[in-house]
Amino acid sequence: MPILACAIIKYSLQHGNLPKEATLAFAIFGMLKIFQEDDYESGRYWGDVVRSASKKHRALTNSKVCITGPLLVLCLSVDIWSKPAREISQELLGHYNYAFGAGQTDAAIISLQMAYRFSLHGGDSLALLTASAMERLQLTVSLKIMHIELYLDDRTHPQM
Numbered sequence: 001m002p003i004l005a006c007a008i009i010k011y012s013l014q015h016g017n018l019p020k021e022a023t024l025a026f027a028i029f030g031m032l033k034i035f036q037e038d039d040y041e042s043g044r045y046w047g048d049v050v051r052s053a054s055k056k057h058r059a060l061t062n063s064k065v066c067i068t069g070p071l072l073v074l075c076l077s078v079d080i081w082s083k084p085a086r087e088i089s090q091e092l093l094g095h096y097n098y099a100f101g102a103g104q105t106d107a108a109i110i111s112l113q114m115a116y117r118f119s120l121h122g123g124d125s126l127a128l129l130t131a132s133a134m135e136r137l138q139l140t141v142s143l144k145i146m147h148i149e150l151y152l153d154d155r156t157h158p159q160m
Helices: 002-015 019-037 040-061 068-081 085-101 105-121 126-156
Strands: none
Touching (some): 002 019, 068 105, 105 126
């Protein structure tokens, strides 16, 4: 993984930023700085680079393209060393909302699951989290079913 991340970073520096690929490589690089060199400051720096690049990409393209993967890597491997659990939980809920709005239900479910884990670590009530989780999961499942139905409808009735 380190070699792949470095190769992607080198390629993006030579040919221009590739929003999704480069940000994931930068996030992995930040994670590696922490885990292999115990360099928390450097890991945080690369995390800030990823957040900045993601915001710029979203603003420039005005798109619903979701760069959730790199941001999840940051929350779950870089931010845990410098942010409180509740703050990470709130950030993950933001990723859930963004991924859900972009139609990326798999990323939304992972973000939601991890957000609730960090909420528990932050001291939130299990009863409140359970009620909230059930509502959000029902909404996510209904969206996934709707996407599957649209996909099947497009396959059975192709447009000419």
